[in-house]
Amino acid sequence: MSVAREHWGSRLGFIMASAGSAVGLGNVWKFPYMAGENGGGAFLIIYLGCVVFFGLSLVIAELLIGRMAQSNPVGAFRTLGGRGWPAVGAMGVLTAFIILSFYIVVAGWTLAYILFMGENTFGGVDIEQSTKIFTSFIASPVQPLVYAAIFTVLMVGVVLGGVASGIERASKWLMPLLFVLLIVLAIRAVTLPGAGEGVDFYLMPDWSRVTASTWGGAISQAFFSLSLGMGAMLTYGSYMSREQNLPRDASLVVGLDTLVALLAGLVILPAVFSAGMEPSAGAGLTFMTLPTVFAEMPAGEIFGLAFFILLAIAALTSAVSLLEVVVSYLVDDKGLSRFAAAAGTGIVIFIIAIPISLSQGIWKENTIAGMTFLDFADFVTAHVMMPVGGLLIALFVGWRLGPRAVEALKSHPEQHLPLAGLWLFVLRFLAPAGIAWILVQGFFE
Numbered sequence: 001m002s003v004a005r006e007h008w009g010s011r012l013g014f015i016m017a018s019a020g021s022a023v024g025l026g027n028v029w030k031f032p033y034m035a036g037e038n039g040g041g042a043f044l045i046i047y048l049g050c051v052v053f054f055g056l057s058l059v060i061a062e063l064l065i066g067r068m069a070q071s072n073p074v075g076a077f078r079t080l081g082g083r084g085w086p087a088v089g090a091m092g093v094l095t096a097f098i099i100l101s102f103y104i105v106v107a108g109w110t111l112a113y114i115l116f117m118g119e120n121t122f123g124g125v126d127i128e129q130s131t132k133i134f135t136s137f138i139a140s141p142v143q144p145l146v147y148a149a150i151f152t153v154l155m156v157g158v159v160l161g162g163v164a165s166g167i168e169r170a171s172k173w174l175m176p177l178l179f180v181l182l183i184v185l186a187i188r189a190v191t192l193p194g195a196g197e198g199v200d201f202y203l204m205p206d207w208s209r210v211t212a213s214t215w216g217g218a219i220s221q222a223f224f225s226l227s228l229g230m231g232a233m234l235t236y237g238s239y240m241s242r243e244q245n246l247p248r249d250a251s252l253v254v255g256l257d258t259l260v261a262l263l264a265g266l267v268i269l270p271a272v273f274s275a276g277m278e279p280s281a282g283a284g285l286t287f288m289t290l291p292t293v294f295a296e297m298p299a300g301e302i303f304g305l306a307f308f309i310l311l312a313i314a315a316l317t318s319a320v321s322l323l324e325v326v327v328s329y330l331v332d333d334k335g336l337s338r339f340a341a342a343a344g345t346g347i348v349i350f351i352i353a354i355p356i357s358l359s360q361g362i363w364k365e366n367t368i369a370g371m372t373f374l375d376f377a378d379f380v381t382a383h384v385m386m387p388v389g390g391l392l393i394a395l396f397v398g399w400r401l402g403p404r405a406v407e408a409l410k411s412h413p414e415q416h417l418p419l420a421g422l423w424l425f426v427l428r429f430l431a432p433a434g435i436a437w438i439l440v441q442g443f444f445e
Contacts, residue, residue, distance in 0.1 A: 005070050006163040007239050013168035014240060015252050017321070018063075020171040021232045022257035023178065024318025025106055026225035028311050031261045032268035033285040034221055039209030040201040040269070043218060044262075046210070050222040051258055054434055057426040058228050058390050060250045060409070061397040066237025067246065068408050072328040073231035076238065081400055088392045092231030095385040096325035097345075099230060101352040102377045103322065104155070107315035108147030108357075109287060110308055112137060117305040122291040127277065131288045139361030148353055151312075155319045156346040159327055160339060163239050167320055174313050181310040182263045188303055189271040198273030202265050219435065220382040225261055226254065227318065229389030230381075231325040238328070245411045247419075260314075267307070271297075286311070323349075384439075391435045398427030 008014040035043045069076035073089030081088075116122065122130055138144055158170045190199060223229050240246070268290065275293040294304030323345060330341035355363060359373035368376040397405050406420045417423075 005238070007241055009164040009168055011244060011249065013164070013172060014236070014244070015249055015256075016171040016175045017167050017317075018233065018236050018249075018253040019256040020175050020317030021227045021236060021321030022225060022253060022318075023175070023260045024225070024227075024314050025103065025110075025311070026221065026318075027257065027261040028182075028264045028314045029106070029286050031221060031225065032265050034217055035202065035265055036269060036272070036285060038214040038217060039206035041203050041205035042207050042210050043214060044202065044265070045205055046215060046218040047221055047261075048258070050219050050434075051226070051254065053426065054219070054390070054431045055222045055226050055228065056251065056254045057423055057431060058393060059226055059233055059254055060247055060423065061393055061405070061427055062228065062233040063237035063240065063246055063250055064397065064405060064409055065393070066234040067240045067242065068405075070238050072238065072332045073234050073325065074329055075332050076234060077396070081396060085396065085400070088389065088396065089231065089234075091385065091392075092229065092234065092389055093325055093329045095230040095381055095389060096232065096322040097349065098377055098385070099381050100319060100322050100326075100349045102356050102374045103315070103319055104148045104152050104349060105144060105353050105357045105360075105374065107151045107312065107319060108144055108149075109138065110312040110315055111147045111151055112143070113287065113291070113308040114305065114312060116291070117294070117301060117308055120301050122295045122304070123301070125292055125295060127289060127292050130292045133291075134287045138357075139364075141358060141362055144357045144360070145354060148357060149350060151315070151319070152346050152350050152353075154316060155323055156342050158316070158320045159323050159342045162338065167324065170320070171317060174317055178260070178310055178313045178317075181306050181313075182260060182267065185303060185307055185310065186263045186266040188297070189267045189274075192271060192274035192297065194274040194276070195270035198270035199266070201273065202269045216383065216439075219387060223386040223390055224382050226257055227321060229386035229393070230322065231389075232321040235325045235328045236321065243411055246409055247417070387435050387439055391432055391439075394427045394431040394435070398424055398429075398432075 008017070031047075035047075037043075065076050065080065069079040071079060073092040074086050075089070077085040077087075077089040116133075121133065125133070158166050160166060161169065189195060227233055237246075268285065271293045272285070272289055275296055277289050277293065290307070291304060294300040294307070297303060323342065326345045327338060327341040330336045330345070331338055334341075336344070356373045356377060359366065364372060366373070371379060401408075402424065406417060406424065409417060409420065
């Protein structure tokens with residue numbers, strides 16, 4: 001028995017939800033420290049190039065597959081591609097599942113830090129003490145899992161509401177709040193004493209620090225921050241109406257996502273320089289360095305609290321889209337109810353998250369290829385599965401669908417798409433070549 005597919009209640013709802021999917025920890029947590037490790041402005045330029053030349057074309061392609069098939073990733077490739085192609089959709093579902101298994105752990109850290117900031121835990125604390133607080137917290141076998149469980153319940157609760165009443169409604173509230181917080185924090189950061197050096201570092205490229213890993217990091221960051229290759233955009237596209245102008249709305253989503261990443265850099269890097277700290281502190285920049293930066297600001301506890309609320313919101317909107325990928329597949333292809341699919345997936349993901357969380361503490365010595373479970377899951381998804389998924393999507397739309405995709409892109413038969421030829425050219429040649437080259441460079445650096 002077929003069930004009528006849900007659709008977005010409004011164009012604004014789709015844009016907010018899709019931007020929420022794209023805007024996540026990749027923008028606010030990962031992007032600033034990646035820029036800090038890779039020469040600031042140089043990484044920024046390479047990242048923007050990846051977004052413009054690969055990212056936008058692939059976002060349009062992925063949304064289009066979903067809208068054409070009105071189905072989950074596996075069903076969409078089965079309907080449009082036939083034999084063999086459903087494996088691409090299955091990889092997207094698996095990618096979303098694996099990402100969630102470590103995403104809820106890191107997202108749980110953001111919830112804990114909201115509490116820490118509210119209690120002024122970092123008042124009068126130096127970087128060494130801040131680092132000890134963080135490492136002690138994530139090494140705990142229980143505390144991080146409690147916060148991961150709370151985050152999982154929030155995530156499942158939104159998805160249980162469905163597309164329009166759950167995901168869209170939450171996004172309409174959360175995304176404007178995220179932008180307001182981000183803008184306020186960016187203004188505060190760039191007006192700190194000594195922040196100008198951080199702005200220069202962020203906007204002026206240092207090409208001497210660019211390596212092959214910089215390029216690989218930029219493309220993986222573009223994929224991670226745009227939710228590409230994990231089935232999220234495809235799934236959200238399946239809830240679109242044919243009347244929506246897909247290229248225009250996709251451009252808005254990509255623009256909003258990129259704006260958040262740029263603003264996040266302006267929040268974090270000028271603040272770090274103002275405090276005289278190291279911008280290449282890596283993944284710990286957010287959780288070890290920033291709390292001490294906020295502690296030194298006038299009213300820093302308020303801005304610190306606002307920052308981690310912002311980070312939690314970004315994490316939630318992205319996690320919701322990842323869970324929806326799995327839920328959509330289980331509902332469409334396996335006939336599960338939305339409640340069973342969402343709650344069941346949430347429970348399984350949390351169980352898998354337990355060893356991932358413990359790998360930061362008592363299981364730290366248990367590694368895969370020299371990496372902790374969390375680092376390995378992050379590497380496999382961000383550097384392998386998402387780029388490979390994007391490569392296959394580009395080839396599918398560019399060659400398997402071809403001109404058919406251009407026709408399907410139109411919101412009405414008479415619509416003229418002047419850049420359609422360029423879009424197909426990017427999908428057929430530039431994106432596959434670029435992604436393949438960067439993948440090879442990343443492995444043989």
